[in-house]
Amino acid sequence: MAKDPGRVLIFDTTLRDGEQSPGASLNLEEKLAIAQQLARLGVDVIEAGFPFASQGDFAAVQRIAEQVGGEEGPIICGLARASGPDIKACAKAIEAAPRKRIHTFIATSDIHLEHKLKKSRKEVLEIVPEMVKYARSFVDDVEFSCEDAARSDPEFLYEVIELAISAGAGTINIPDTVGYITPSEFGELISGIDKNVSNIDEAILSVHGHNDLGLAVANFLEAVKKGARQLECTINGIGERAGNAALEELVMSLHVRRRYFNPFFKREPDSPTPLTAIRTEEITKTSRLVSNLTGMVVQPNKAIVGANAFAHESGIHQDGVLKNRLTYEIVDAQTVGLADNRISLGKLSGRSAVRARLEELGYDLSREDLNEAFARFKDLADRKREITDRDLEAIVSEQVQQPEARFQLKLVQVSCGTALRPTATITLSDQDGKEETRASVGTGPVDAVCRALDSLADEPNELVEFSVKSVTEGIDAMGEVTIRLRRNGHLYSGHSADTDVVVAAAQAYVNALNRLVANENAQSIHPQRDLVEPAKRPSI
Numbered sequence: 001m002a003k004d005p006g007r008v009l010i011f012d013t014t015l016r017d018g019e020q021s022p023g024a025s026l027n028l029e030e031k032l033a034i035a036q037q038l039a040r041l042g043v044d045v046i047e048a049g050f051p052f053a054s055q056g057d058f059a060a061v062q063r064i065a066e067q068v069g070g071e072e073g074p075i076i077c078g079l080a081r082a083s084g085p086d087i088k089a090c091a092k093a094i095e096a097a098p099r100k101r102i103h104t105f106i107a108t109s110d111i112h113l114e115h116k117l118k119k120s121r122k123e124v125l126e127i128v129p130e131m132v133k134y135a136r137s138f139v140d141d142v143e144f145s146c147e148d149a150a151r152s153d154p155e156f157l158y159e160v161i162e163l164a165i166s167a168g169a170g171t172i173n174i175p176d177t178v179g180y181i182t183p184s185e186f187g188e189l190i191s192g193i194d195k196n197v198s199n200i201d202e203a204i205l206s207v208h209g210h211n212d213l214g215l216a217v218a219n220f221l222e223a224v225k226k227g228a229r230q231l232e233c234t235i236n237g238i239g240e241r242a243g244n245a246a247l248e249e250l251v252m253s254l255h256v257r258r259r260y261f262n263p264f265f266k267r268e269p270d271s272p273t274p275l276t277a278i279r280t281e282e283i284t285k286t287s288r289l290v291s292n293l294t295g296m297v298v299q300p301n302k303a304i305v306g307a308n309a310f311a312h313e314s315g316i317h318q319d320g321v322l323k324n325r326l327t328y329e330i331v332d333a334q335t336v337g338l339a340d341n342r343i344s345l346g347k348l349s350g351r352s353a354v355r356a357r358l359e360e361l362g363y364d365l366s367r368e369d370l371n372e373a374f375a376r377f378k379d380l381a382d383r384k385r386e387i388t389d390r391d392l393e394a395i396v397s398e399q400v401q402q403p404e405a406r407f408q409l410k411l412v413q414v415s416c417g418t419a420l421r422p423t424a425t426i427t428l429s430d431q432d433g434k435e436e437t438r439a440s441v442g443t444g445p446v447d448a449v450c451r452a453l454d455s456l457a458d459e460p461n462e463l464v465e466f467s468v469k470s471v472t473e474g475i476d477a478m479g480e481v482t483i484r485l486r487r488n489g490h491l492y493s494g495h496s497a498d499t500d501v502v503v504a505a506a507q508a509y510v511n512a513l514n515r516l517v518a519n520e521n522a523q524s525i526h527p528q529r530d531l532v533e534p535a536k537r538p539s540i
């Protein structure tokens, strides 16, 4: 039997695999804000990034290792391909963390060996122990992954895993890299590893999976029944292609169906002890933060965190829920922190009230950040009668997008209507504070705003997504705008909220432009698609 910690460990890879999804790239401040929230959520491991990818990725993992976690907090983990320079850079990036892990991997399926790595099975069997030992020379906690395990020959997997454990890997991760396997097959694969790897009792079995067939969560739950005790997942299920297994769905399945899962942990069905260490009340806030900062909008019907997940539209359901919640509801909205969206503050609220409410919401801001948040709050309170928790969250999440800004939006003015050609006048300032103003006409006010911004910024791009939704209900609600721009095949997203959706659109566009100019020249390596090639190594 693989090592059993007595519960499921949650390994969050939002900042690594999640950030690999097109257009989801985050700046350092944003990564730090998400890592801090993941720590509040209570994840066991934060995979903070792939330090070898670029200087920016290295710096972000290093900052998270320095500032998030602590002796009691999550383990800070970095990803490294099974190559010396990758592992060395990873070790350096996570050095400051009191609890740290190197996660190294190599592909094991014949299809990857032949077409990607161009290596024989024999070569892989030599590389694995060498690289795991090398990683162990830096840290005690090493995880090893067999990329594309779900499509690998199980007999070869057993050999690889046995060598990795003998070399010192304490966690063995089994990825379904392409989201191909089905639940019973995955269960059999995990059972086979558990039975056929002679030293498996020295390691924790972990699973990682993508959602190409929509089966990732189901696959993981089957794996848990067969002895997997670490789940690698992302907030809102973001990740490459169809994404990764969604953290909130896994955690809430194990929470709501605890009676069913308890016996697989040798517990009585009625045992009330949670199966994960996640503070479920933090789930909604974490979901919103990740969605706001990555620009990956959550579909309304998404399980647990979608806008409709707890909405009871039909009359019959509403009646049933009013009589007894259990008729149509299996999760109490409060369990996931979807409280009654408290009206917390108003025009007359002072700085200390704003600070206190932000602290209650989990935002521990520096003095400057609080000053800025308070100024934005006052501005909003002049336009909106009641400020809710969601409004405050929208204000704060927008702030972390700003630090590396090349362009600052100074003025937005539009004229439009049935008898007018929509016209926008925009003033932008650059890093040196130099201001410039331009006016443009468009098919509508947002189009006019984007055209004026394009002519000022002179950064050619294609607008590929524009979405608006309201933060709260009511006529004076803030509108949240998400914009995605494409240039040279890369996507850049921007997000903003304001009571005026045209202003929100302008700010979101500026945020996306800032991301475009900041990231475009950043040379970055993809951990799975790029091979270990000396010529491509950036200097760390």
Ligand code: KIV
Residues within 6 Å of the ligand: 017, 105, 145, 146, 147, 148, 175, 176, 177, 178, 208, 210, 527, 528
């Ligand atoms: O999907 C995958 O195989 C991965 C590995 C690097 C763990 O993300």
Ligand code: ZN
Residues within 6 Å of the ligand: 017, 175, 177, 208, 209, 210
């Ligand atoms: Zn993955």
